[in-house]
Amino acid sequence: MQYEGPTHPEDLMNPDLLSESILASSVPLIVVRRCSSVARTTRICGLSWRNIALTLIDARPGLSSGFGLSRLSHMKRVYSRTIASLLPLICLLSADALQKCPFPTITRFEYSSDTPDSSPEAGCTSVQGLMPESISSEPDQPSPVPTSFDTQDASVGRAPQKDDSSEAQQQEKKTKEKEKRGSIVAAPIPIASPAIGSGVVLAGGYIFPLRKSDKVSQPSTIGGAFLITDNGSRGGGLGGDFYFKQNTYHVTTIYFRGNINYDFYGIGTSDGDAGRKLPLRQTGEIFLGDFLHRLGWHISAGPRFLTGNSTITLRSSNDNGVPPPSDTGLETRLTALGFHVNRDTRPNRFYPTSGTLFDFSGMFFSDALGSKYSFESYRFMFNYYHSLGKKQVLAYNLYTCATAGDPPFYGQCIYGTNSELRGYVAGQYIDRDMIATQVEYRRSLPWRFGVVVFGGLGEVAPSVEDFRGDNILPAIGGGLRFKVSTKYNLNFRADLAQGKDGHTFSMGIGEAF
Numbered sequence: 001m002q003y004e005g006p007t008h009p010e011d012l013m014n015p016d017l018l019s020e021s022i023l024a025s026s027v028p029l030i031v032v033r034r035c036s037s038v039a040r041t042t043r044i045c046g047l048s049w050r051n052i053a054l055t056l057i058d059a060r061p062g063l064s065s066g067f068g069l070s071r072l073s074h075m076k077r078v079y080s081r082t083i084a085s086l087l088p089l090i091c092l093l094s095a096d097a098l099q100k101c102p103f104p105t106i107t108r109f110e111y112s113s114d115t116p117d118s119s120p121e122a123g124c125t126s127v128q129g130l131m132p133e134s135i136s137s138e139p140d141q142p143s144p145v146p147t148s149f150d151t152q153d154a155s156v157g158r159a160p161q162k163d164d165s166s167e168a169q170q171q172e173k174k175t176k177e178k179e180k181r182g183s184i185v186a187a188p189i190p191i192a193s194p195a196i197g198s199g200v201v202l203a204g205g206y207i208f209p210l211r212k213s214d215k216v217s218q219p220s221t222i223g224g225a226f227l228i229t230d231n232g233s234r235g236g237g238l239g240g241d242f243y244f245k246q247n248t249y250h251v252t253t254i255y256f257r258g259n260i261n262y263d264f265y266g267i268g269t270s271d272g273d274a275g276r277k278l279p280l281r282q283t284g285e286i287f288l289g290d291f292l293h294r295l296g297w298h299i300s301a302g303p304r305f306l307t308g309n310s311t312i313t314l315r316s317s318n319d320n321g322v323p324p325p326s327d328t329g330l331e332t333r334l335t336a337l338g339f340h341v342n343r344d345t346r347p348n349r350f351y352p353t354s355g356t357l358f359d360f361s362g363m364f365f366s367d368a369l370g371s372k373y374s375f376e377s378y379r380f381m382f383n384y385y386h387s388l389g390k391k392q393v394l395a396y397n398l399y400t401c402a403t404a405g406d407p408p409f410y411g412q413c414i415y416g417t418n419s420e421l422r423g424y425v426a427g428q429y430i431d432r433d434m435i436a437t438q439v440e441y442r443r444s445l446p447w448r449f450g451v452v453v454f455g456g457l458g459e460v461a462p463s464v465e466d467f468r469g470d471n472i473l474p475a476i477g478g479g480l481r482f483k484v485s486t487k488y489n490l491n492f493r494a495d496l497a498q499g500k501d502g503h504t505f506s507m508g509i510g511e512a513f
Contacts, residue, residue: 181208181209181212182206182207182208182209182219183206183207183208183485183487183488183490184204184205184206184207185204185205185206185207185223185484185485185490185509186203186204186205187203187204187484187492187509188200188201188202188203189201189202189203189492189507189508189509190507191229191506191507192505193229193425193426193504193506194425194502194504195262195263195416195425195426195427195428196229196231196233196260196261196262197229197230197231197232197233197261198229198230199227199228199229199230199233200228201225201226201227201228202225202226202228203223203224203225203226203509204223204224204225205221205222205223205224205509206221206222206223207219207220207221207350207485207487207488207490208220208221210242210243210244211244214244214245214246216246216247217243217244217245217246217247218243218247218250218349219243219488220240220241220242220243220244221239221240221241222238222239222240222241223238223239223240224236224237224238224239225237227258229261231261232259232261232281233258233259233260233261233262234258234259235256235257235258235259235260236256236257236258237254237255237256237257237258238254238255239252239253239254239255240252240253247294248293248294249291249292249293249294250290250291250292250294250300250342251289251290251291251292252288252289252290253287253288253289253290254286254287254288255285255286255287255288256285256286257284257285257286258283258285259281259282259283259284260281260282260283261279261280261281261315262279262280262282262426262427263277263278263279263280263425263427264277264278264279264280264322264324264325264409264427265277265278265322265427265428265429265430266322266323266430267409267412267430267431268430268431268460268462269429269431269459269460269461269471271322272415272428272429272430272460273501275501276320276321276322277320277322278314278316278320278322278324279314279315279316280312280313280314280315280324280325280328281312281313281314281315282310282311282312282410283310283311283313284308284309284310284311285308285309285310286306286307286308286310287306287307287308288304288305288306289304289305289306290302290303290304290305290340291303291304292340292342297343298343298344298345299341299342299343300341300342300343300344301339301340301341301342302339302340303337303338303339303340304337304338304339304340304361304363305336305337305338306334306335306336306338306363307333307334307335307336307370308333308334308335309331309332309333309334310331310332311329311330311331311332312325312327312328312329312330312332313328313329314328325408325409327372327408332372332373332408333370333371333372334365334371334372334373334408334411335365335366335369335370335371336363336364336365336366336369336371336377337363337364337369338361338362338363338364339361339362340359340360340361341358341359341360341361342357342358342359342360343356343357343358343359344356344357344358345357346385348488348489350485350488350489350490350491350510350511351393351489351490351491351511352383352385352393352395352511353385353387353393354385354386354387355385356382356383356384356385357381357382357383358381358382359379359380359381359382360378360379360380360381361378361379362376362377362378362379363376363377363378364376365377365405365407365411373405373406373407373408373411374405374406375403375404375405375406375407375411376403376404376405377401377402377403377407377411378401378402378403379399379400379401380399380400380401381397381398381399381400381513382397382398383395383396383397383398383513384396391443391444391445392441392442392443392444393441393442394439394440394441394442395439395440395441395442395511395513396437396438396439396440397420397436397437397438397439397440397456397512397513398436398437399418399420399434399435399436399437399458400433400434400435400436401413401433401434401435402432402433402434402464403432403433404432407432409430412430412431412432413430413431413432413433413434413460414426414427414429414430414434415428415429415430415434415436415458415460415473416428416429416504419506419512419513420434420436420438420458421436421438421456421457421458421473421475421497421499422454422475422477422495422497422499422504422506422512423475423476423477423497423498423499423500423502423503423504424473424475424499424500424502424504425502425504429460429473430460431460431461431462432461432462432463433460433461433462433463433464433466433467434458434459434460434461435458435459435467436456436457436458436459437456437457437458438454438455438456438457438475438513439454439455439456440452440453440454440512440513441453441454442481442511444481448482448483448486449480449481449482449483450480450481450482450483450491451478451479451480451481452478452479452480452481452493452495453477453478454475454476454477454478454479454495454497454512455474455475455476455477456474456475456476457472457473457474457475458472458473459471459472459473460473473499473500474499474500475497475498475499475500476497476498477495477496477497477498477503478495478496479493479494479495479496480493480494481493481494484509490509490510491509491510491511492507492508492509493506493507493508493509493510493511493512494506494507495507495512
């Protein structure tokens with residue numbers, strides 16, 4: 001049986017009956033979503049009592065049919081104040097029911113007492129749609145709930161809802177703040193070199209982005225190392241490699257100071273093959289500064305500066321047939337200005353899996369700059385990386401060196417340095433020109449480990465025309481890898497290589513090339 005509402009004006013004075021009438025009504029003058037809480041009930045109580053009361057009366061078809069239009073108008077005049085005074089009580093009585101009610105919540109009313117039409121529909125001049133689709137035609141599609149109210153007497157609004165998106169952003173911000181900005185890499189590196197003896201290098205560094213917001217630039221690095229070997233070599237150095245401004249600028253600085261004890265074999269392939277050596281001690285310091293500016297197409301160019309001083313002395317007076325260098329016992333200063341051109345398309349410079357590296361530099365030493373020797377030095381390097389799968393990489397390296405003028409022996413091309421090539425004692429083969437090429441297969445293994453195998457060949461000569469096939473210096477070897485930084489894919493390496501007349505064992509941080 002359908003409830004028809006109050007049938008007598010005195011029924012409006014009964015709060016229980018009037019609240020039951022409100023609950024039973026379908027109230028077409030509403031914007032709906034669902035009835036949810038007492039907070040929405042108080043929204044009604046926050047509006048004008050008189051306007052809501054008269055609107056509810058106008059909106060109830062049973063009232064107009066029970067009283068007639070004239071009696072309804074009379075009721076408005078006589079009972080409006082009484083109804084308005086009782087409406088707070090009605091809200092309280094119906095609050096619990098509104099939490100469970102099947103009909104939508106009233107969210108917006110506008111009433112005009114000056115409406116010329118006295119019909120119940122004319123009494124409501126503006127509602128968010130007189131018959132929302134959720135009621136009139138498509139009850140399965142909820143209508144949106146307005147978030148603001150136009151009623152002039154509205155003083156209580158909906159309780160603020162939590163903004164899930166803002167909470168997610170705050171949580172993401174907190175997570176990012178907890179993330180480490182960079183990675184610290186520190187390791188004692190044992191060394192066993194026929195050139196400088198056996199010992200350890202205490203190395204440490206920090207890999208980090210200069211700006212967290214810069215997602216383009218390569219990570220920067222700062223670090224230091226201290227060398228101790230059993231032949232008396234001691235030295236320490238600091239360095240930095242900085243990328244910033246969306247990879248627009250690249251700055252490199254290196255400083256080293258100490259004494260290195262090594263063997264001097266002479267100049268040329270024949271002296272190196274002879275195996276005679278002169279023990280030397282070289283004490284001094286050196287500084288290198290390099291600045292690159294990106295021009296476009298991954299090409300960067302800029303100046304570089306090098307300065308240093310050293311003193312070379314004999315560690316032994318034994319006459320083994322190797323003549324000592326001309327500047328033995330004298331302090332020598334070298335100063336140079338030069339240029340540097342670079343093109344780097346590697347996605348990760350610590351462990352490249354694709355891309356290429358082109359690097360060319362020239363240094364000009366001159367007595368006008370305070371250098372004792374005047375000569376030119378050029379270096380060219382090309383690296384290529386190709387992925388053979390998710391865990392396999394094939395890497396290729398080509399390196400050339402050339403000098404002109406009157407360089408000291410340590411300013412010429414030294415075979416075996418900078419992993420060009422592994423398998424040879426650094427300094428055994430020295431000459432004005434040099435070429436070396438090698439290929440390396442890299443394979444990642446579980447638990448941060450990896451393996452590599454490599455092979456290559458090269459040669460030194462006094463000029464390009466003197467390169468001959470009978471002076472080739474081949475090398476082959478393999479090594480183990482352990483990932484010390486999973487964030488930047490930085491490996492600790494240990495390589496064993498066999499050269500023409502002997503073998504070498506080397507360790508270091510980062511790949512050989």
